[in-house]
Amino acid sequence: MTGKGAITIIGGGGFGRETADVVRAAGLEVLGVVDDAPSPSALQVLDRMGILHLGDLTTWLTDAEDAHYVIAINDPAVRASIDQRATVAGAVAATVVHPSASVGSLVELGPGAVVCASAVIGSHVRAGRHLHCNPGAVVGHDVSLGDHVSLNPRATVSGTVSIGARAVVGAGAVVLQDRTIGADAVVAASACVTRDVTGRTTVVGVPARPR
Numbered sequence: 001m002t003g004k005g006a007i008t009i010i011g012g013g014g015f016g017r018e019t020a021d022v023v024r025a026a027g028l029e030v031l032g033v034v035d036d037a038p039s040p041s042a043l044q045v046l047d048r049m050g051i052l053h054l055g056d057l058t059t060w061l062t063d064a065e066d067a068h069y070v071i072a073i074n075d076p077a078v079r080a081s082i083d084q085r086a087t088v089a090g091a092v093a094a095t096v097v098h099p100s101a102s103v104g105s106l107v108e109l110g111p112g113a114v115v116c117a118s119a120v121i122g123s124h125v126r127a128g129r130h131l132h133c134n135p136g137a138v139v140g141h142d143v144s145l146g147d148h149v150s151l152n153p154r155a156t157v158s159g160t161v162s163i164g165a166r167a168v169v170g171a172g173a174v175v176l177q178d179r180t181i182g183a184d185a186v187v188a189a190s191a192c193v194t195r196d197v198t199g200r201t202t203v204v205g206v207p208a209r210p211r
Contacts, residue, residue: 006031007094008060010082011072012038012046012053018135019072019114020051022098033072034060057082065090070114071130076148076166076184079130083112083148093130101133110147128165137169146183155187164199173208 007023009016012035020030032052035042043053054060060067069091071079083093093112097103101115104123112130115121121139128147133139137151140158146165151157155169158176164183169175175193182199191208202211 006068007096008054008067008069009033009051009072010057010060010069010086011035012042013072015074015132016072017045017049017051018116019070019096020049022096022114022116023070025098025100025117026096028094028096034069057085061085061089061091067091068094070094070096070112072114074132074150074152074168076150076168079132080148080166083130104141122159134171140177152189 006029008031009019012033016033023030030051032054033046034054034057036056038053046053069086071082073079095109095111095113097115098117100117101119103121106124107121108126110127110129113127115133116135118136119133122141124141125139125143127145130148131145132150134151134153136154138156142160143157144162146163148166149163150168152171154172156174157169160178161175163181166183167181167185169187170189172190173187179193180196182197184200185197186202187193187208188204191204192206194207197203203209204211
């Protein structure tokens with residue numbers, strides 16, 4: 001596991017709290033969350049969880065050298081932008097995996113990956129930076145995932161699939177074997193991908209078609 005010690009979570013919303021649970025389950029300390037404008041209700045929930053609000057991102061980045069962090073923001077483009085800024089600031093992207101997740105042999109998880117409870121990652125999978133593998137998501141064998149990919153809850157990616165950078169596979173969606181999903185594409189919730197999806201395309205339905 002990369003990023004030993006206390007972890008700062010960037011993003012104080014719902015997925016930030018879920019990520020805090022992953023960090024703690026992995027035996028690591030949550031230092032706090034960084035969020036530009038958390039709502040009063042979000043701050044109340046964080047307080048109940050014993051998690052500090054460390055302030056806004058710009059301020060945190062001024063003293064972030066060697067700080068270990070994960071980004072708990074679902075939007076891949078926003079995640080990519082924060083990743084770039086944090087890298088310039090000298091922060092270190094941690095990789096956290098919930099102990100109930102199943103990770104196969106020859107799996108390479110890039111820096112910043114968050115693998116949630118009950119996720120399954122098969123053999124010989126390569127993931128880029130800051131993967132979000134949400135609860136119950138399944139990734140088959142020999143899959144390639146680009147930087148900042150989001151696999152939402154219960155998404156299923158079959159074997160030998162290639163998914164480009166910043167793509168999103170929605171909750172409960174299925175990508176069948178040998179398919180390619182282009183960069184910045186979105187597979188809508190519950191869709192079933194039977195054909196390749198070009199970049200910057202949103203597909204919906206069964207079988208999935210461009211919207």
